[in-house]
Amino acid sequence: MTFLNVVLDPPAYGWTDTNGNLSKPTPKQILTEFxxxxxxxxxxxxWLPFMSWSKVIVSVPFLMLFIFEYFSWSLLAVAFVYSMIIMGTHGTIWHHRYCTHNSYTFKNKFWRFITQNLTISMIPEEIYVVSHHVHHAKSDAPGDPYNASGGFLYCFLADVNHQPIAKNLIEKDYRSAVKLMVNTGVTANTYEQYLKWGSIANPWRTILSWSLNWLFWGVVFFLIGGPGLVCAVFGAAGVWAVGVRTFNYEGHGKGKDMRRDNYDFSRDDMSINQLWPGYVAGEWHNNHHLYPVSARTGFLPHQFDLAWCYIWTMHKLGPVSSLNDSKGEFLENHFNKK
Structure with missing residues (x-):
């Protein structure tokens, strides 16, 4: 826990107040920090949070062109599916279950690369992965980078205000942070480079990777459906990148205890299972907090899990060499005891 106490860069308003409780900054303080x-x-x-939000800003012209120049109901349907389902499910498959929790393993680096780039790149792995380990260690407690008790804005802007790694880690702690990123395939900076750039990822390699990803998908979508499809899906990717920043606020009950008996079985935090994130992205969040290393979180019959469908299919076909599935343990230890 000591390492996780220092790995993130604390905001100017701190994690705790003078009494050791969660520091709840005003909207002005949050925006100033942002x-x-x-x-x-x-x-x-x-540079890294700046680049992350730059992707959102760059997607805005695509969205505007789609709305005012290329709009059609069929393209709107494509944009909806791409944003809500494809981007959402990929975030669960890649950032959440693989990069952070190592809930499955790939046969080789080729299939890891393919899965990483299945969609338009929007969220840097470093911002997501390191802070998510802290989130699980301190869920809904001071130091949780997206503590829902801090309010909507506290969570929505957490990727800039709370999730970047600290800029002054000692070398031992920096090495520990790098180990948290081992699944991502990101080539880590040396400690000297980290002191220069304040990140695990190297800016030039990151920008090159982003550029090649966007170029590839831009060409693919242009060849499939012309500029209208390009604008629809790139605009949709930006919408998703904004919307996903609201997930942990909603997924932890908006700072209130909204857990339901015999449905939200994890009682160590305020996470809840929600139908919409569950169906469109496989994010049955309370189940996930109960079994964080499980590649499946849709444990009950109605809890359809698209992310699990991808992982399971890849396992059957061979690219995924192993996976963790906690459904049996969940049913035995929780659901069947009702």
């Missing part, structure tokens, strides 16, 4: 941490002219070590 824009300060996006300022790459003030500190070049802010």
């Amino acid at each position: 824009f300060s941490r996006l300022n790459i002219f003030k500190n070049k070590k802010n």
